Amino acid sequence: MKTVLGFVLLTCLNVPAFASYESIGFQNKTLPDEQNNRPLELVVWYPSKTTATPQLIADSAVFVGDVAVRDAPPAAGAHPLVVLSHGFRGNWGNQSWIASALAHQGYIVAAVNHPGTTTRDRNPAAAAQLWQRPIDLQRAIDAVVAEPSPYGRVAKDQIAVVGHSLGGWTALEMAGARFDSKRFLQECVTYPQLSSCSVYKQLNPDSDPSSKARLSSDLRDKRVTAIVTLDLGLSRGLTNESLARLPVPALVIAAGAPSEDLPARLESADLAKRLPPAISRYVEIGDASHFSFLSRCKPGAMALLEEDAPGDGVICRDGDNARPRALIQSQIASLITEFLAQSFHN
Numbered sequence: 001m002k003t004v005l006g007f008v009l010l011t012c013l014n015v016p017a018f019a020s021y022e023s024i025g026f027q028n029k030t031l032p033d034e035q036n037n038r039p040l041e042l043v044v045w046y047p048s049k050t051t052a053t054p055q056l057i058a059d060s061a062v063f064v065g066d067v068a069v070r071d072a073p074p075a076a077g078a079h080p081l082v083v084l085s086h087g088f089r090g091n092w093g094n095q096s097w098i099a100s101a102l103a104h105q106g107y108i109v110a111a112v113n114h115p116g117t118t119t120r121d122r123n124p125a126a127a128a129q130l131w132q133r134p135i136d137l138q139r140a141i142d143a144v145v146a147e148p149s150p151y152g153r154v155a156k157d158q159i160a161v162v163g164h165s166l167g168g169w170t171a172l173e174m175a176g177a178r179f180d181s182k183r184f185l186q187e188c189v190t191y192p193q194l195s196s197c198s199v200y201k202q203l204n205p206d207s208d209p210s211s212k213a214r215l216s217s218d219l220r221d222k223r224v225t226a227i228v229t230l231d232l233g234l235s236r237g238l239t240n241e242s243l244a245r246l247p248v249p250a251l252v253i254a255a256g257a258p259s260e261d262l263p264a265r266l267e268s269a270d271l272a273k274r275l276p277p278a279i280s281r282y283v284e285i286g287d288a289s290h291f292s293f294l295s296r297c298k299p300g301a302m303a304l305l306e307e308d309a310p311g312d313g314v315i316c317r318d319g320d321n322a323r324p325r326a327l328i329q330s331q332i333a334s335l336i337t338e339f340l341a342q343s344f345h346n
Contacts, residue, residue: 112136166232226251297315
C-alpha cells in the first residue's frame, strides 16, 4: 500500500519522469574484495514489466518495507542510475522508500552497506577508513554498469548519488569536494555541539597517517553527473575552494525542525552558501527532522526502540506539528525526481 500511495502522489504532483513503471525488481549480492578485505553488500532496485507477485523488501519490526519482485527481468532500454549512501550506523534499508519511488519512475537504484559505519558492522578499523565510502559507491557503479542483463542498461551520462547524513558527505566527495580534517577540527572547537564532531571522534579517521592522507585526496568519480544531499553532516570540513568549483549540479535538502546537534543553518544551509549558485539548489523542509529521511515507522515502533535503547525512539519522530512522514517523503521524492530530470536533460 505504501508503494502504491507514493507512486500515486508522485504522479499527481506532475513530477518530471523518464517513464512510469507499475512493477519494479530487486536483487542483492555481495561484491568480493579479497585485496582490501572489504566485501560490500549491494542491493539494486530497477524498473520491470513483470506481472509476478511482489514481496516486501526492508520490512522490519520498526520500519515499513516496500514491495518489489525479487530477480525480476529488467525493463528494456537505458535508464538513469542513482546510487544511495546511508548515514552513520544506518543501512541500505533506511532509504528503501526513495529507492522504490525512483525505480517506479524509471531509475535503476543501487545501494550498499558501508563497512564499519553500518547497522550490523561497526568495526573500528573499517570505520576509520572514511575515505573508503566514496570508493564503495564507485564499486557499486562499476558492478551495475558492467552487468546490464540483471538490472537494465545504464543511460549515458546519467548517474547521480543521493546520500543521507554521512551519506550526503559521501555524495559530495564523489562530486569532487575535498575534505580538510584540520579545518573540520577547528570548526568543532567553535561548534562542539554538532553531532558531526562526536561522530568524527568515534570514527577517528586521523588515527592512521595514511588514512588521513587518503581522506584529504581527490575522491571524485567523473561518471557522477548530479548529487543530492539529505540533511548531511561533516560538511564543515569541506573546503570552500572545492565547493565553489563543484562541477556537477547539487540539490541540498535540509530538515528544518529545530535541532541542537544538527541545525540546518550550520550544516546544509552553510554548505549551500558555498556551492556554485548557478547549478545548486537549497530546500529546507520545516516539519522534517533528521530522521524523516528514514523509512516510516510502524505503530508501536517508538516504544520498541525505547525499550531496546532509551533515546532511540527519536528515530520515529518528525518535527513538531509535522505532516505524516509519508507526505514529507512524497515531497522529498518529488524534489529529487524533478531535480534529476532537469539535471540529466540540461
